[in-house]
Amino acid sequence: MKKLFILSLFILAALSACQKNEKDEAVPQTNGKLEIKFDHFVGTERFALNQSFTNPSSGESFTPTLLKYFVSNFRLIKEDGSEYVLPAEQNYFLIDPTDNSLQKIQVENLPAGKYTAIEFIIGVDSLMSTKDVSERPPVLDPAGQAQDMYWSWNPGYIFVKFEGTSPQSSESGNVFKYHIGGYGGYDTPSINCIRSRRIEFGEAVMVNGDHTPSLHLIVDVLKFFNGSTSLKIAEHPVVMFNSFATAIADNYKEMFVLDHIHED
Amino acid sequence: MKPAYIKQTRHLLLYLCLLACSACQQQVEEVPIQWQQPAHFPPPAYDFSRNPVTTAGFKLGKRLFYDTRLSRDNSISCGSCHIPTSAFTHHGHDLSHGIDDQLTLRNAPPVMNLAWHKEFGWDGGVFQLDLFAISPIEAHNEMDEKLSNVLEKLRADASYRQMFKAAFGSEEITTARFLMALAQFQLMAVSANSRYDRYLQGRDTLSLLEQEGLRIFQQKCADCHAGVLFTDLSYRNNGLAPRRVRIEGADSVDTGRYRITLQPSDLYKFKVPSLRNLRYTAPYMHDGRFRTLNEVLEHYNSGVQPSPTLDPRLQQSGRVGIPLNETEKEALLAFLETLNDESFVRDPRLSEF
Ligand SMILES: [Cu+2]
Numbered sequence: 001m002k003k004l005f006i007l008s009l010f011i012l013a014a015l016s017a018c019q020k021n022e023k024d025e026a027v028p029q030t031n032g033k034l035e036i037k038f039d040h041f042v043g044t045e046r047f048a049l050n051q052s053f054t055n056p057s058s059g060e061s062f063t064p065t066l067l068k069y070f071v072s073n074f075r076l077i078k079e080d081g082s083e084y085v086l087p088a089e090q091n092y093f094l095i096d097p098t099d100n101s102l103q104k105i106q107v108e109n110l111p112a113g114k115y116t117a118i119e120f121i122i123g124v125d126s127l128m129s130t131k132d133v134s135e136r137p138p139v140l141d142p143a144g145q146a147q148d149m150y151w152s153w154n155p156g157y158i159f160v161k162f163e164g165t166s167p168q169s170s171e172s173g174n175v176f177k178y179h180i181g182g183y184g185g186y187d188t189p190s191i192n193c194i195r196s197r198r199i200e201f202g203e204a205v206m207v208n209g210d211h212t213p214s215l216h217l218i219v220d221v222l223k224f225f226n227g228s229t230s231l232k233i234a235e236h237p238v239v240m241f242n243s244f245a246t247a248i249a250d251n252y253k254e255m256f257v258l259d260h261i262h263e264d
Numbered sequence: 265m266k267p268a269y270i271k272q273t274r275h276l277l278l279y280l281c282l283l284a285c286s287a288c289q290q291q292v293e294e295v296p297i298q299w300q301q302p303a304h305f306p307p308p309a310y311d312f313s314r315n316p317v318t319t320a321g322f323k324l325g326k327r328l329f330y331d332t333r334l335s336r337d338n339s340i341s342c343g344s345c346h347i348p349t350s351a352f353t354h355h356g357h358d359l360s361h362g363i364d365d366q367l368t369l370r371n372a373p374p375v376m377n378l379a380w381h382k383e384f385g386w387d388g389g390v391f392q393l394d395l396f397a398i399s400p401i402e403a404h405n406e407m408d409e410k411l412s413n414v415l416e417k418l419r420a421d422a423s424y425r426q427m428f429k430a431a432f433g434s435e436e437i438t439t440a441r442f443l444m445a446l447a448q449f450q451l452m453a454v455s456a457n458s459r460y461d462r463y464l465q466g467r468d469t470l471s472l473l474e475q476e477g478l479r480i481f482q483q484k485c486a487d488c489h490a491g492v493l494f495t496d497l498s499y500r501n502n503g504l505a506p507r508r509v510r511i512e513g514a515d516s517v518d519t520g521r522y523r524i525t526l527q528p529s530d531l532y533k534f535k536v537p538s539l540r541n542l543r544y545t546a547p548y549m550h551d552g553r554f555r556t557l558n559e560v561l562e563h564y565n566s567g568v569q570p571s572p573t574l575d576p577r578l579q580q581s582g583r584v585g586i587p588l589n590e591t592e593k594e595a596l597l598a599f600l601e602t603l604n605d606e607s608f609v610r611d612p613r614l615s616e617f
Contacts, residue, residue: 130391132314134440142398143411143439152399154389154524186383186391188525243526 029112030209034076036105036118039259040067040097040219047097047221057226060233062176064164067221068096068149069252070124070157073196076110077117079204084111089137092124094145097219112208116201118215122252123159123194126183130155154241157181159193160252162224169237176233178224179240180248191241193249199258206263214262219255227251297322297613299379302456304464305492308379310393310451317448320430325449327427328442330616333417335363335407342400342446345372348615351541351608352376352453358552362406369405369509369518371552373537374545376608379451380493386534386550388499389524393450394443415442455540455608456492463602464492470602477599484564484586485596487577488536494603499533500575503568503585504549506532518551531573543604557600561593 040047043056047064054061072092075085085091086107096102128136140157142150149158158181165174184192205213225231229247239245299317301308315321328334330343345360345368346352352375354360360368370386384390390399400406401414418424418437425435432441462468470478481489490496499521506517521530534550548554554563568578568585578585588596 132392132440133394133443134438141439143415143442147410147412150398152390152395152402153385155391155395155398185525188527188530190525190527241523241526 031109032112032207032209033212034107034110034115034207035212035214036074036107037214037216038095038097038103038105038219039216040103040221043220043222047219049098053221055222055225057222058230058232060166060168060225062164062166062168062233064162064221066161066163067098068094069122069160070094070149071105071120071122072124072128074105074107074118074120076107076115077119079114079116088128092128092137092139094139094149095219110207114204114206116204117198118201119196119198121194121196122249122256123181124157124183125194129157129183130186151179151181151241156183159249160224162221166233166237168232168234170234171237176237177240178238178248180245180252182241182245191243191246193245195249195253197253197256199256201258201261203261205261211263216259216261218257218259220257221255223255224248224252227254295613297452299451300454302454302461302492304461305456306380309382310379310447312451315394315444315447317451318431320427321432321445321448322452324424324427324431325445325447326614327424328446329449334401334409334414336409336413337363339363340407342375342397343616345400345406346375348611349544349609351455351544351605353545355544355546358547360406362400362403363408366405367510368403369511370550371547374541375450375453376455376540377453377493377538379454381497383497383535387521387524388535394440394447397443397446411439411442415439418442449614453608453614455605457607458540458603458605460599460602461492461605471598473595473598474602475599477595477597480588480592480596481599484588485539488575489539494539495536497535499530499535500577501532501534501571501573502564503571503574503578504532504551504553504563505569507551507553509551520550529573532571533573539600540603541605541608542600544609557597558593561588561596564588565593 042053045053047067049064049066052061052063070092073085074091075083077083093105094102124140128140133142138144140146142152146157149161150156151158158179160178160180162178164176166176167174169176180193182191182193184190184194199215199217201215207213225233228250231248231251236244239248297317297319299312328342330341332338332341332344334341340363345354345362347355354372358371360372362368373386378384378393381393382391384393384396385399390396398411401409401411415437425437428437428441428445429435431445459468459470463470488496488498488500488502501520506519509516509518511518519531521533522528524530542548542557546555548557548560554560564578564586565588566585568574570579570584574584
């Protein structure tokens with residue numbers, strides 16, 4: 001009896017959902033919102049600073065002390081293939097897994113419609129990296145949030161900064177430091193660590209004035225080590241602006257996967 | 265003008281001179297500041313349309329340039345390493361020393377004629393003059409301060425808020441305004457009034473020895489030290505043997521332009537320096553390894569080290585280096601002397617006091 005009741009509830013819900021959809025198509029649609037959340041993990045464990053993790057592939061253990069990175073240039077792709085790109089000045093985000101206000105992106109004023117994928121880059125594009133400081137958004141102010149995410153001697157942003165300690169590191173204090181960046185060089189080609197990531201929803205997600213879906217991405221820090229290149233702390237305890245950085249960039253691109261979507 | 269006329273007006277001229285001088289003394293600060301293009305120079309690389317030099321902007325930039333609050337312990341200013349009477353270099357130091365007397369990686373180059381440069385630093389890593397200032401402020405061995413702290417210190421000072429208002433229209437102290445003001449001051453550091461400049465403009469003559477030096481220079485040096493800037497602003501390896509240095513506490517070698525491009529073909533290349541005001545800028549080269557110009561010339565003559573990136577200009581017809589005999593050296597030195605610009609190093613607008 002109870003089961004039947006639940007079932008009928010479901011049917012009702014499904015019906016009303018259908019009705020709503022039909023209604024939406026008829027009524028002029030209002031812009032909506034979309035939220036993108038970044039949840040940080042190390043494999044199956046929740047990421048945390050000052051906590052020891054083990055990389056099952058390499059057997060190395062590590063204790064993160066800092067992780068921050070830039071994501072930018074978000075575009076949302078509609079069912080019909082058309083795209084919505086966030087306004088340039090609002091399309092740069094610093095993500096910090098230790099700061100609750102820096103793990104979520106709110107896309108406001110998103111044109112109503114059915115969306116099937118997002119695309120973004122990890123890093124800061126070359127155009128913005130070389131723009132006049134006066135024209136950069138506050139998140140990229142070298143005296144603001146971007147202060148410790150910026151190379152002044154080789155101006156450009158550190159896209160991903162990941163530091164910690166590991167018994168496998170031969171550096172003093174057993175530290176490891178990965179400061180990865182490089183947008184391709186100003187007038188002479190140099191390393192490019194910008195990586196673009198496309199995430200398919202696997203379904204069409206409705207956005208309009210009533211629907212504020214939320215995408216939950218999982219950022220698996222293990223992928224930083226175990227990607228197309230296997231990064232061993234013992235072999236590379238410090239990687240900053242050098243050619244090996246691009247291999248790490250190939251790895252960090254893989255960190256981002258869709259876990260689930262809250263439709264409302 | 266006719267000599268007779270000059271005689272007649274000599275007294276009047278003298279009087280005018282005196283008047284002008286006394287006016288100068290009283291009003292040094294009041295002369296409106298304007299960036300002027302020297303007639304015999306190429307057009308500048310700096311985009312003045314986005315940051316025109318104004319009197320108020322320049323004054324602010326000057327104060328910032330000489331303000332020790334830009335360093336962590338308020339001990340060092342830009343002017344500590346870029347001393348105007350040394351043509352804005354750190355005289356007598358091969359490597360400069362910054363906060364807590366720590367050594368810099370490189371020898372401080374002159375802040376001079378930078379309006380014509382496209383890239384800054386010995387490796388050209390910084391692509392805009394405005395952006396350069398962040399690097400010494402934040403380098404641990406230079407000023408070791410956070411840009412945000414610097415701005416906080418300035419915001420707390422009412423006289424600075426006033427100056428930002430005068431320069432940019434409101435009291436807001438932002439990263440961009442701070443950098444633009446510093447750039448305005450640095451852009452005014454133009455050296456274009458050496459004897460050689462006056463010779464080019466037909467206002468002075470060169471001795472026979474100096475002319476001989478000029479001829480040798482054009483033949484042997486001007487490919488790289490080109491034009492009135494005495495640099496083609498390219499990156500080249502002039503055959504200095506790499507030396508061990510410490511980079512961020514680690515034993516290393518200074519790979520020059522390679523640090524920026526990571527292209528093996530750029531190993532040990534450095535921005536060709538200008539040769540103006542060499543009298544004031546010793547020691548020489550990116551690491552200040554040569555104390556005298558004689559040593560520099562001897563380097564070109566006999567010290568050039570072969571390497572895969574050595575400039576082809578320095579390995580011609582089967583010989584490494586630039587052959588220079590003693591008479592040629594003497595003439596070259598005489599010519600290089602004509603590039604010293606006393607009016608630049610003594611420019612009261614640019615000096616701290
Ligand atoms: Cu000193």
